[in-house]
Amino acid sequence: MLSARELQRYSRQILLPQVGEEGQKKLAAARLMVIGLGGLGSPVALYLAAAGIGTLHLVDGDCIDLSNLQRQVIYKTNHLGKSKAQVAAQQLTAANPAIHIHAHNRMADAPWLRRQAGQVDLVLDCTDNLEIRHVINRSCREARRPVVMASVQGFSGQLISFDFSRNRHPCYACLFPPQARSAAQNCSSAGVIGPALGMVGSMQALEAMKWLLGLPVPSLNQLHLVEAETLGLQSLQLQRQRDCPVCGQD
Numbered sequence: 001m002l003s004a005r006e007l008q009r010y011s012r013q014i015l016l017p018q019v020g021e022e023g024q025k026k027l028a029a030a031r032l033m034v035i036g037l038g039g040l041g042s043p044v045a046l047y048l049a050a051a052g053i054g055t056l057h058l059v060d061g062d063c064i065d066l067s068n069l070q071r072q073v074i075y076k077t078n079h080l081g082k083s084k085a086q087v088a089a090q091q092l093t094a095a096n097p098a099i100h101i102h103a104h105n106r107m108a109d110a111p112w113l114r115r116q117a118g119q120v121d122l123v124l125d126c127t128d129n130l131e132i133r134h135v136i137n138r139s140c141r142e143a144r145r146p147v148v149m150a151s152v153q154g155f156s157g158q159l160i161s162f163d164f165s166r167n168r169h170p171c172y173a174c175l176f177p178p179q180a181r182s183a184a185q186n187c188s189s190a191g192v193i194g195p196a197l198g199m200v201g202s203m204q205a206l207e208a209m210k211w212l213l214g215l216p217v218p219s220l221n222q223l224h225l226v227e228a229e230t231l232g233l234q235s236l237q238l239q240r241q242r243d244c245p246v247c248g249q250d
């Protein structure tokens with residue numbers, strides 16, 4: 001049963017047939033992990049906390065730098081030098097004190113992720129690092145947990161989800177083989193426009209909520225390319241690659 005306070009707090013989404021009281025209970029029971037609390041993780045975490053996701057694990061080993069504030073909207077100027085995971089947890093607790101928040105002030109390496117991914121219902125990859133993205137892909141597949149991945153460079157964003165609870169589905173390494181990583185840049189070297197992160201991060205939070213609510217997830221095995229400069233949106237169906245080093249053997 002939802003309390004009177006919960007019914008009031010979440011009333012605008014409970015009114016929607018896609019959510020309702022049953023959907024709100026599913027959101028309250030959900031355990032999500034947000035990896036990377038930068039330009040994507042900021043809107044993702046803010047929207048998921050506001051929506052009443054019951055448990056959020058926030059993972060980031062970085063501290064807040066002055067150059068982050070142009071796009072990482074969960075942080076304020078008086079947070080400079082502090083841990084992103086801890087400040088984000090404080091901000092989300094202030095936004096919604098009724099949910100459970102766990103701050104992990106560390107990078108998501110493979111041994112840790114292998115243990116932790118199985119403890120949550122869904123993972124959101126909000127990192128800007130191709131190497132960590134491949135670790136998340138492999139760990140979520142091993143733990144059979146779904147993952148919603150996104151990235152933005154310049155004005156261009158990408159969004160794709162994988163359902164690793166099912167066999168014979170493609171994975172991130174089918175799309176971008178790990179050997180291609182040396183050519184990748186992150187936003188510290190390439191530049192990025194803030195509101196494009198807001199657009200793609202909002203889409204990422206939305207896809208996670210659809211997943212929890214049992215609604216169709218359009219980004220499942222479909223790479224969505226978001227062009228903030230033209231407001232263009234394209235989607236490409238991803239096929240499993242037989243020679244994929246992660247999912248090609250079974």
Ligand SMILES: [Zn+2]
Nearest residue numbers: 171174244247
């Ligand atoms: Zn694969």
